[in-house]
Amino acid sequence: MLDTKQEKKITPEIKKQLVSIVGEKWYLDSPNELYAYSYDATPIFQSMPEAVIMPANTQEVSALLKIANEHRIPIIPRGSGTNLAASTIPVCGGIVLNMNRFNQIYEIDQKNLTVTVGPGVVTADLHKAVEAVGLFYPPDPGSMRISTVGGNLAQCAGGMRGLKYGVTKDYVMGLEYVLPSGEVLRCGGKNVKDVAGYDMTRLLVGSEGTLAVITEITLKLLPLPETKRTLVAYFTNLVDAARTVEKVIASKIIPATMEFLDQGTMKVVDDFAKLGLPLDMKSMLLIEQDGPEDLVVRDIGKIAEIAREQGAAQVQVAQTMEEGAKLLAARRAALSALSRLKPTTILEDATVPRSRLAEIVEDIERIAEKYQVQICTFGHAGDGNLHPTCLTDERNREEIRRVEQAFEEIFQAALRLGGTITGEHGVGMAKMNYLHLKVGDGGIELMKRIKEAFDPNNIMNPGKLFTNSQRRRLVVKQ
Amino acid sequence: MLDTKQEKKITPEIKKQLVSIVGEKWYLDSPNELYAYSYDATPIFQSMPEAVIMPANTQEVSALLKIANEHRIPIIPRGSGTNLAASTIPVCGGIVLNMNRFNQIYEIDQKNLTVTVGPGVVTADLHKAVEAVGLFYPPDPGSMRISTVGGNLAQCAGGMRGLKYGVTKDYVMGLEYVLPSGEVLRCGGKNVKDVAGYDMTRLLVGSEGTLAVITEITLKLLPLPETKRTLVAYFTNLVDAARTVEKVIASKIIPATMEFLDQGTMKVVDDFAKLGLPLDMKSMLLIEQDGPEDLVVRDIGKIAEIAREQGAAQVQVAQTMEEGAKLLAARRAALSALSRLKPTTILEDATVPRSRLAEIVEDIERIAEKYQVQICTFGHAGDGNLHPTCLTDERNREEIRRVEQAFEEIFQAALRLGGTITGEHGVGMAKMNYLHLKVGDGGIELMKRIKEAFDPNNIMNPGKLFTNSQRRRLVVKQ
Structure with missing residues (x-):
């Protein structure tokens, strides 16, 4: 159920002004349309906007913002809403500013x-x-x-x-x-x-x-790099994979891509994409190098050697760019594949300096065990950016509480290792209770003052990044 | 002559507090010491600080800032003072915070x-x-x-x-x-x-x-790149050199370095470093590529070909890394070489998108001619960052006025070509009268509000970046 207790701010008079800027066609406020913009790709979070407006150009945006600013109406700029931090949830109501017409x-x-x-x-x-x-x-x-x-x-x-x-x-x-x-x-x-x-x-x-x-x-x-080549290495444990990543970098090779998948993710991806992965393995690395042909061949050869030295059970080099692309496409499908298994898939974004990869992967396993939650881990090993992904069901409040506790401990572990609470997803609403752990209360106060320098009336995507005066737990609207 | 009319803010009591933080040895305020910190590498600008303090660690910096903030005493953080934008001139007096003890x-x-x-x-x-x-x-x-x-x-x-x-x-x-x-x-x-x-x-x-x-x-x-190699190309005009830069990039080669020298700079550098440059040429490019051996050889070969196609009169590839290093060292000496010729050397920093290089070089020549000032131009052609350098004498007020007019026109020309008023030197005091041309008055107002978010009492390096309420010409303190 949606929270419908938001104070309405768009009076018929204001609506008339807004419509006069973009035209009837680009001002949406039927219940169905509003519902479609009440959520984004982030699970669990939802809240209704008052209107969805699709401006055509900068002048229209400027005119719309003037009115919104005058009447203190929240503005939530939005593209396709694929973010995973609840950054485009209209949690304070207001106007979702759909920017899709700026598509040139x-x-x-x-x-x-x-x-x-x-x-x-x-x-x-x-x-x-x-x-x-x-x-x-x-x-x-x-x-x-x-x-x-x-x-x-x-x-x-x-x-x-x-x-x-x-x-x-x-x-x-x-x-x-x-x-x-x-x-x-x-x-x-x-x-x-x-x-x-x-x-x-x-x-x-x-x-x-x-x-x-x-x-x-x-x-x-x-x-555009001349060519690229992909290598895949399978390991009977987690540590050898992490150490391979470290050794590759230490040998002064910087591959374009170094993706890590744990056994849980491998199983799900294999079931989804029918790749015939060796599912008795505990982890795999998918490594791609790009650049001039001879350099790519040389780097991939060296990487294969390092992986074997670090105890890889199997190392395969894709014979063609197509074969490599297929492997990477399978990795890209990890989220889709995982999300088929349970009603709610929470993809997280804990990140550590790459030398701490083995430690964080072990921490995640331990924490999932402790809270009895199902977490598959995959992600961008080369830059220490992991996506521990929890398969759960948001209707099970008791399990969701354990999931939240587990993630909080994962963030704490990442920070202890010199990492961060979010590598590439953002803070939005999903992480705002954890931001102070990374940047400190002083850092948050400074950021708030910077926001005020841009947006003194706090109309720009309010209720994101920063919690209100009191620190609080996630409020799940349902 | 220095402006000594600054209001003094460090009372004996405040001095005692400051000294108690860093110790006598690291608190300097003898006239000689203050004079040494009254200027930086930027010609013309000068102003006396009240004290120079050399903190040893973060805690000392924190304690010093607290006192300065309480008493509204300006703080000018400074390293070696090699900036060329008058960014470390203590124009409002106060404390120069010499950070050289943080040298680990x-x-x-x-x-x-x-x-x-x-x-x-x-x-x-x-x-x-x-x-x-x-x-x-x-x-x-x-x-x-x-x-x-x-x-x-x-x-x-x-x-x-x-x-x-x-x-x-x-x-x-x-x-x-x-x-x-x-x-x-x-x-x-x-x-x-x-x-x-x-x-x-x-x-x-x-x-x-x-x-x-x-x-x-x-x-x-x-x-660290495996190896590097240097190529030098000489041109009978300016446009062919600029076009060579364009064509190299358009052929998808990104060299590590592409330096441009006009005839005036070539002459001065040659006289300084005795390189035997062909001084009948109008311009030269110094191009270095780094990376794996075979790739470097291939790229340098292609670049030589492109330079010849674009009309280079001579193209030479340095036979060794040492020979290449010698050429680049000569280029690095350009400022030193130029500064021997006249009492005052004003090195500017106009920058354009690299495709507009030929145009800005021609504009600079035209403007120097118009104002009858001597400008040699060299710089980083690959990134459109040029250093038109004026040889003048700050004691000649009339000539300095023409120099200022010429530079103002050069900045205007750069902006017209989609460029900027400063590529790598900064705004400081030297460019603050021009900042609005690039970022607009609205942009400046926003930046001022951001500064206020960090520094509500305006103690951090005041009098830089932004002019006071009224726009004004450079005030030369002498």
Whole structure:
């Protein structure tokens, strides 16, 4: 059941003003439409907006924000809602600002290696467009076939190539954005070097829609690597896999991708994708290197050698790029595969410095055992970003409580190892009770003051990142 | 002559408190000592501090800031003062906080490819230490033999490898910092992925000491490239050199370094370093590629071909790494060489998207001619970051006025081409009259509000980045 006790703020008069900006067609407020925007890809969280508005351009966004700011109406910018941190739940009601009409690729600049897009462009479409001219946009979040570039920026999305290529923030060069006041600003541009004032670009990336609405994005591109090759290694325990990751890096090889799957995930993925994985193994690594042919062959050869030295029971090199792509597609399907098993799938995002991988994997196993919850672990081993995933049922309140306790202990373990509470998903509502563990109460106070500098009336995605005055447990609306 | 009319704020009582924190030895306020800290590497600007304090650790910084904050005493954090934006001039008096005692490399973490240092470590010492274990810290600002890592962060220093490797901000993973209130905070860490709240790390980098004092720095490292090779190409005009840069990038080769020198700079550098350059040429490019041997050979071969196709009169490949290093050292000496010629050398930092290189070089020539000032241009062609350098004499007020007009027109030209007013030097006092041209008045207002969130009493390096209420021309204190 939804919480319907939100104070309504959009009077018929205000609605008339808002409609006059975007037109009837792009102002949605039927119960069905509102319901569709009451949740995102995060399980459990849900709350109804008052309206969903789909602006066509920056001027419309500016006009809408002015009105919302005047009347203190919450604005929740949203792309495809694939985030896993409940960052786009309209928890204080208000307006969901659907940015999907900003779906154009304005320019691929082959001289400066940049691409300029609207925030509504789908990530995979961007990949396809730039790869068609031999260029490369590395960030590849799990949801890339559905997610939008604007959403990727809001969350600072990562993906499988973080180790070698970094994450979304490493590719954002310039932005146009709208403040709650309606003011339209620009920061950065196409310049590789630019130190004119504070780095607003990087501050807006990962701010989860709490500071401003991003309306145009200029991204850095790289030349598309000539080729790539994939290797898979199976291990009879967890530690050998983790040590292989360490040794590869220590030998000064930085692969494009190093994915880890534990036995539980292997079983589920194999059942889903029929790969014939050796399911008696305790873990596997999926490693891809890209670059010039000879270098890739050399690196993959060395990696195979290291994996064997570290006790891999089997090491296989994919014979073709297609075979490699198939293996990685199976890994990408892990969440879908896992989510078939139980009504509720909670995908977490604990992250550690990569040298602590073995320890965190063991901690997760121990904690799952302690709380008697089912957790499969997979993720981006190369950058220490793991996704312990709990298969549960949100209707079972007692089990959900144990799940929450288990995750809290997992976050504590990650932090003890020098890690963080979220590597690539964000804080949103899902992690806001844990943020103080990473950045401290002083860090939170400072962030709140920065938010106030952008958004004095707190209309931008309120109820995210920061808890209210008192620290509290997750409130599950149902 | 120095401005000595500053209001004194350090009473004998306050001095006693400050001395009790660091000890007599590290509190300097003799006239000679104060004079030594009244200027930095930027020509023309000068102003006296009230005291120079050299804290030993974070606790001392915290205690000092608390007192300064209470009594509204300006704090100017400073490394070696090699910045070229007048960012460390104590223009409002107060305390220069010399961070040179924070000069330790705490840890080189070969498993996580990070290094953790105090802000007082000299950049070149950091290079040497990490290269000794086969690792690589790419940012290499011109002043790297003197500059400190803390200063590099404050200015977001660049260097010759920006095109392929990015700049300082791309390598900062974690910080410890002290707010004006004395509160000690941490952000980031060793995690490749970390999205727990706003990206404070990137906000502090490039903030020129106006937000907080950085007391510990964790940097990302890369494997040291196996080898490198250098190529030099000479051109009978400017446009062919610029076009060569464009074509190299368009052919999907990203060299580590692509340096441009115009004829004026070539002459001066040749006279300084006795290289036997062909001085009838109008411009030269110095291009270095690094990486695995075969790849480097292949890339350098292709680049030579492209340079010839674009009309290079001569193309030479250095036969050894030493020969290449000698050429690059000569380029690094450009500023020193130029500064021998006239009493005052103003090194500017106009930057454009690299595809506009030919246009900005031509604009600079035209503008120098128009104002009858002597400008030599060199810089990082690969990332569009040029250093038009004016040879002048600050005692000649009339000429300095023309120089200022010329530079203002150069900035306007850069902005018209989609560029920026400063690529890697920063704003400080030198560019604060131009910042609004790049980020707009709205952008400046927002940045001021962010500063207030960190520093409500405006004690952190006041008088930098932002002009006071009224826009004004440079005030040269003399």
